[in-house]
Amino acid sequence: MLADRTYQPTTTTRPDTVPEFVEDVFASLRRVDQRRWARTYLNGLLNTPGRKTLQRLARAGAHSADSAHGLQQFINSSPWDWSTVRHALAGALASHARPRAWSIAEVTIPKRGDHSVGVHRRFDPDAGRVVNGQRALALFTVADAYSAPVDWHIVLDNTWSHDADRRRRARIPDSATAESAWQHVLRFAVRAAHAPRLRHIPWVLDLRRVPDHTRITGDLSRHRQTFVAEVLPTQPVVAARAGTQPVIAAEYVARGHALQAQLVPTPTPAGTREPVLLHSGPVQLPEQGNAEATDALPVYRLIVRPASRTHKAARYWITNLVDRSVEDVVSLTRHTRAADTAMTELASDFGILDFEGRSFPGWHHHMTMASAAYAYTRLHPHRRGRPHRAPGTLERASLPPVRLTS
Known part of the structure; x- marks a missing residue:
């Protein structure tokens, strides 16, 4: 679970060197x-x-390629607990903001062959084609000053659930099985719920590609x-x-169900603020396969931003923040873009595409180290010296890695 210290900002000076950051x-x-x-x-x-x-990495970090063996042992063989490190990383970020x-x-994460943990063939909607690779979900903590990953899941398909020999070679624990997107999101949420000071931090999600998302919203509630x-x-x-x-969200306003229509000042890409018309009203979400039984379902709020000259496509949000102003709720939606931007940067500059090992622990160790490096540059921007991938190499990633899919 996420440690409580994640939500206890401190006034002490945070470490501003890599050795002190590592010790923390x-x-x-x-x-x-x-x-x-x-x-x-x-x-x-x-x-x-x-x-x-x-x-x-060995040459840059230790000035000797001979250190590559030691790094390989540290990432792939050393039995350190990545979850505890991720908790500490979340705490360091929360202390900052x-x-x-x-x-x-x-x-x-595109891969060749079928030996790397979690690799399988699937249609990637961002790439618009079938790819062979790993699929990963990251939990981001988002503040005004940063957006950074603090937990990861690698998505396994059924071929990895039922092949005992393959699992043994990749050192996959019994607890890791084939799960849908909503199950992974719920795992993230359950961990956050065990930290009392974290319970009131809202989840901001893009569920447009998740057909079973009523399970996510229901379980979060x-x-x-x-x-x-x-x-x-x-x-x-x-x-x-x-x-x-039941009606579809696009018809909700047209049929007169929205109870409120208001102009909300909204930031523009140019840095100005312009009034945007928003509609909202109370709704329930029919259970899949049982659209009639709504009496016992929770009441949410549907917020609609109609298409306009400025916004060519209408957008729709469901929220259980029924006591917050529409302006406050819509302001939260910008955080999905922050996480998407951070994921793109992690792919281009911080090596999340570059793990060469094949094991489940090695993959989690590497993603934890990449998260730590990214967080360090956010906590200490004056010491960034951030590396940049050479031009033309971003095509290895299916970027932008933006939306949660089923």
């Missing part, structure tokens, strides 16, 4: 040599341009988690307390 975030690594390799790996990620191979939202972003989720115009809704049949 990687304090759970009991052995001195583990923390030394963590520092070497982190330095390599921060200072290596282009592809982050072990040899290149209190999170305003949780968000989820997805990335597809049952775990007393607040959320605002973007949905498709074809989303079925029932106007609460109106006794009507």
Whole structure:
């Protein structure tokens, strides 16, 4: 679970060097040599341009390619607990600026062959084609000053659930099985719910590609988690307390169900603010396969931003933040873009596409190190020295890795 210290901002001076950052975030690594390799790996990620191979990380982080073997052992074989490090990372970020939202972003990591953990063939809607690769979901904590990943899941398909020999070679624990997107989101949410000071931080999600998203919204509500989720115009809704049949969200305003229409000042890409017309009203979400049984369902709010000269497409959000102003709720939706932008940067500059090992622990170790390197540049921007991938190499990623899919 996420540690409570994640939500206790401190007034003490945060570490501003890599060694001090490592001693803080990687304090759970009991052995001195583990923390030394963590520092070497982190330095390599921060200072290596282009592809982050072990040899290149070793040269940048320890000034010797001979260190590549030590880094390989640290990432693929050393039995350190990545979840504890991620908790400490979330705490360091929250000490810098209190999170305003949780968000989820997805990335597809192209791979050759079928030996790397989690690799399988699937249609990637961002790439517009079938790809062979790993699919990962990241939990982002988003504040005004940063957006950074603090947890990861690798998505396994059924071929990885039922092949015992394949699982053994990749060192996949029994607890990791094939799960849908909503199950992974719920796992993230359950961990957050165990940190009392985190329960009131809302989830901001783009669920337009998740056909079973009523399970996500329902489970978040049952775990007393607040959320605002973007949905498709074809989303079925029932106007609460109106006794009507389900309609799609696009018809909700046209049929007169919206109770409020107001102009909300909204930031523009040019840095100005312009009034945007928003409609909102109470709705319920019909259960899948049972559109009639709505009496016991929770009441949400549907917010609609109609198409206009400035916004060519209408947008629709479902939220259980029924006591917050429409302006406050809509302001939260900007955090999905922050997470998407951060994921793109992680793919281009921080090596999340570059893990060369094949094991489940190695993959989680590498993603934890990439997250730590990214967080360091947000906590200490004056020390960034951020590496940039050479031009033309971004095509390896299915970018932008923006929307959660089923």
